[in-house]
Amino acid sequence: MDADGAEGNAAELQADSLESGSEVLLPQRPELLSTGFNPALGRVPALETISTTLGLTLDFVPSWTARRIPLKCIGLTLPEGVEFLPPPPVKPEGTAETKKAAAKPEADVVDGEAPKKKVTRLKPPPDALSLQDRLFYLLQPPLESWLAGQELIMPFEPFSYQYEGIAWLFSSQSALLADEMGLGKTMQTITAIRLLLRSGQARRILLICPKPLIPNWQREFRTWAEELPVVVMEGNGARRRMLWTMPGVPILIANYELMTRDLTEIPEDEQPKFDLLVLDEAQRIKNRESNTALTARAIKRRRSWALTGTPIENRPEELGALFEFMEVIPKGGSPDLRQLSKLAKKYILRRTKDLVMKDMPPRIDRDAELELTDAQESAYRIAEKEGVIQLNDLGDSITVQHVFELVLRLKQIANYDPLTGESAKLERLQADMEEIAASGGKAILFSQWTKTIDWLEPRLKEFNPLIYHGGVPTKQREPILAKFKQDPKAHILLMSYGTGAVGLNLQFAGYVFLFDRWWNPAIEDQAVNRAHRIGVKNPVIVTRFISKNTIEERIDRVLREKRELFELVLGEGDNNNRSLSMSASEIFGLFDLKARHKDGARSIGPKPVSAGGEAA
Amino acid sequence: MSGSAKTDQLRLGFMETIEVDGRGHIGGLLITNQNGRPLEFQCTTPVRANRTQEILFGETLKPWLLGELIGSTLLERVAIKPSLVVTSDPCLLELRNHTQVPVAVAETAAGKGAGGTENRRLQLGGSVLRFHDAHHGDVDSLQKQKHLIPDSADLQEPLERVREALAETVRTVFAR
Known part of the structure; x- marks a missing residue:
């Protein structure tokens, strides 16, 4: 600050003080503050050089090293599947029984890109809550490649709706496959069983069917899963008792009558346990209180599948018996029509020929x-x-x-x-x-x-x-x-x-x-x-x-x-x-007669037809 | 190299990573047999580079994060050691510098020819695999086991399973 400036400021300060009537500040004269700095500027600075050495260590050295950050992992080990019988040697071409490996891509690489095929992925069931359970299904290969002759040879390429049915059954604890007759319920069930065994999800399966259908199931197992050992429940009581409890039998087939007779005789603590129970022609248990239904429901099992082309023969309530077997309603539960419809959407898969086989001959x-x-x-x-x-x-x-x-x-x-x-x-x-x-x-x-x-x-x-x-x-x-x-x-x-x-x-x-x-x-x-x-x-x-x-x-x-x-x-x-x-x-x-009995609305047709019984 | 007990068995690893919004990357490794049947799966928790790492790694950040950090962790964690790790992400090829297991990118038609020389490629099943440029022996060692992979095998498909499993894990565990 120069002297004039300082004087000017002092004068302004004094004038302000006078106007406000306060104490007068005396201006500080610049010469009183002289530091001798100005004359010093005129002097030549005195310079001197000295020698010194740099220090070997520094007090502060920022450093950074790339280190592995420890990461946490979530793991899932998938169960070992049942070892299958080795596939039979391929018969020479030209024999009638030579099977073709289905779904093999016609060309692996076309212009560098594999041909796109429709794939059916397994979805986790809606009631699978744990991450491990859900991942198990997501990590399985698409059915088409799983069944494409790599591990599981299919004699014929299934239809896409059959792939869907197989995938649905595979991931269902409780399922009623109610496809119309002729759409391949047997094949879908056998293939789903095959996959369950192969993926280690099941080791012991019981299939109950009407007696006349046992040869049919045996034949279908030979066709669709020839590597699976199937044991049919037969013989005298002692042999059957042994078969019911014998370990190492992946698939046991029994008829309804033997199931009811044998299992009611086996003490509670010796009852066999199964990973999967399949009831074929499951309308056989539509009467909830019948011995057949009671015995079927009492079988210890982890999964319950029912197969029938006619889930309702007479009354919608018949579904209740099937749902009770499937353990999706409480014992004795009587869901109303609305509830039945809701349960049906979740637990029943039904396709009709009209819907899926548009190209089937009429x-x-x-x-x-x-x-x-x-x-x-x-x-x-x-x-x-x-x-x-x-x-x-x-x-x-x-x-x-x-x-x-x-x-x-x-x-x-x-x-x-x-x-x-x-x-x-x-x-x-x-x-x-x-x-x-x-x-x-x-x-x-x-x-x-x-x-x-x-x-x-x-x-x-x-x-x-x-x-x-x-x-x-x-x-x-x-x-x-x-x-x-x-x-x-x-x-x-x-x-x-x-x-x-x-x-x-x-x-x-x-x-x-x-x-x-x-x-x-x-x-x-x-x-x-x-x-x-x-x-x-x-x-x-x-x-x-x-x-x-x-x-x-x-x-x-x-x-x-x-x-x-x-x-x-x-x-x-x-x-x-x-x-x-x-x-x-x-x-x-029919004869212009009126029902004179109080049970006039009762159905009086012959006993419901079953594969095991003659009508007349 | 292989944890397989039997010489006629080949264990394949399929590794993928996905980015989780705001939480970094997670990676997954699926071990299958040569037919694609799943045997084991491991996935990491999310990991994100900090600012220092971003600055210092520069362009090598992703290979370090995905290949070295996530990839090595997964490979160390699996009990069943694969004979080959397949991925769709070239960044994961970096993993090969930290393991003895060959690592390869399954090429799509679009990505074919993008980097790498022809002698680093191998047709395995229905897929073309591109190996790390610096590891010359990988293609030769896999050539010997090539016959174990069915011609119809699609090595891209299991990668899809891994991505789905990672997305499910994010939905179930991390998206809270």
């Missing part, structure tokens, strides 16, 4: 409405007239059983006149068969009665008929089916609904005759689907014989009306599984 249904022959007509009218008179005479003591007996009698006459042997149906059948045989075709005929089948056999000799019904010993049944398939001269297989309606694969037969009608079209559909199923190459022609102006026509009308009336239970596009059995009232109505 099933052509045709009703053959036939006039009775004169002898049949005469016998029929007499029987009907006398029958109705008798029913009326019974008055209030009439029961549905009385009516039912008359219905059966009339249906039998509609098949053939027992006195003369005349049969309009046989005449038509013979005419059709001549044409079928001439073209080398094969047909399956279904009847309610073994007696009718036995009656037909000698009359169809020229077509080399084969018989398959409850009267045929179990051991003889498989050779009969094999002969029907292989013998070009065997043109017709005569089957009963009870024995032949479920579980058999007869897709090489292009014609199905329903000689008489079953009480429930769902059962008829099951029968038809023996021929119209996966693998069928040509349309299947289904001929339903209906005698005009007879009880058959009236029953057909009632069933048709019911088919139209009942709501779809398992979603749109489902044309089966409605409550179609005839009730007592409807049976009475």
Whole structure:
């Protein structure tokens, strides 16, 4: 600061002080503050150099070293799978049994890029909460590559909906696979079992099925999983007891009757345990309080799968029994329709042919409405007239059983006149068969009665008929089916609904005759689907014989009306599984009789058809 | 090199990393047999470079973080040691400098030819693998075991499984 500036500032300060009337500050004179600095500037600085050495160490050296930061890890060890039998040596090409490894890419690299294939990835089940459980499923290879002949050879490439079914079953603790008949429930189940065993998720599996289906399961296991050792429960009590508890048996197959008989005799603490229990034709446990259902539910297991093409035969409540077995509802629980629908979405997988097999050859249904022959007509009218008179005479003591007996009698006459042997149906059948045989075709005929089948056999000799019904010993049944398939001269297989309606694969037969009608079209559909199923190459022609102006026509009308009336239970596009059995009232109505019994709404059809039992 | 007890078995490692928003990277290593069946899986917790590391590593940050730090940790942690580690990320090739196990990038058609010489490549199954330039013996050693891999094997596919498993881990454990 120069002197003038300082003076100016002092004057301003003084003036401010005067104005404010406060004490006057005396200005500081610059000469009083002289430091002698200005003269010093004029002097020449005195410089001097000295020598010194730099220090060897520094007081502060910033340093940084790249070090491994310890990281935490989350680990998952996947269980060792069951060691499979080594695959059999490949047969030389050209033999009929040579199997092709499915799903092998046609070209591994095309212009450097593998061809894109649709893949089915396993998804963690919704109820898998732990990270390890969820990762287990995510880390599995896509089914297509898992089954692409690397470890698990598939004889045929499955359809995409089958891959989905396999993936769904594999990741389900509780599952009801309810695909329509013919879509390959057996194959999907076997493949899912195979994967469970291979991935170490299961080591001991119990499969329960109706007795006549055991050879079918054995055959399917040989086809789809030939490396899997399968043991069938048979023999005397001691042997069976040993089989039930014998370790090291990956797959045990037993029928419902043996399951119920044997397991109720084994003490609680010796009951066998299974990683998976599969019930085939699971509608067998629809009666919750039956011994079969109670025994099945009591089996100790980690996973519960049920298979059926008809999850509801009569009432939606039947699903409750299956859900109880699957342990998704509490014991004795009775979910209402809304809850059933919710559970169905989560635990039921059902696909219909209409939905998944758009390219499958069609099933052509045709009703053959036939006039009775004169002898049949005469016998029929007499029987009907006398029958109705008798029913009326019974008055209030009439029961549905009385009516039912008359219905059966009339249906039998509609098949053939027992006195003369005349049969309009046989005449038509013979005419059709001549044409079928001439073209080398094969047909399956279904009847309610073994007696009718036995009656037909000698009359169809020229077509080399084969018989398959409850009267045929179990051991003889498989050779009969094999002969029907292989013998070009065997043109017709005569089957009963009870024995032949479920579980058999007869897709090489292009014609199905329903000689008489079953009480429930769902059962008829099951029968038809023996021929119209996966693998069928040509349309299947289904001929339903209906005698005009007879009880058959009236029953057909009632069933048709019911088919139209009942709501779809398992979603749109489902044309089966409605409550179609005839009730007592409807049976009475066939003769313009009113139900006089308080249980008029009870279903009175023959006992539910099962693969193990004959209807008549 | 291999932890396999049997000479006819080949254990493959599939390694991937993903970035978790704001938390850094996590890595996963899936060990399978030669047919792609999973045997073991390990994944790391998220790790993020600090500012000093970012400055000092510069362009080598990702190879260090993913290859050396995450990759080595995973490889040390697995009980079943693989004969080969496959990845889709070239940054993970750095792992090869810290292990005796060959490391290779499974190339897509788009990425083919991006770096590396032809003699560092090997067709294995349906995939072309590119190995580390500095480790000349890797291709030769794998050539001897090449027959164990089925021709139809897709070595890119298991990497997808690892990425899905990592995403699931993030959803289940870290995204809280």
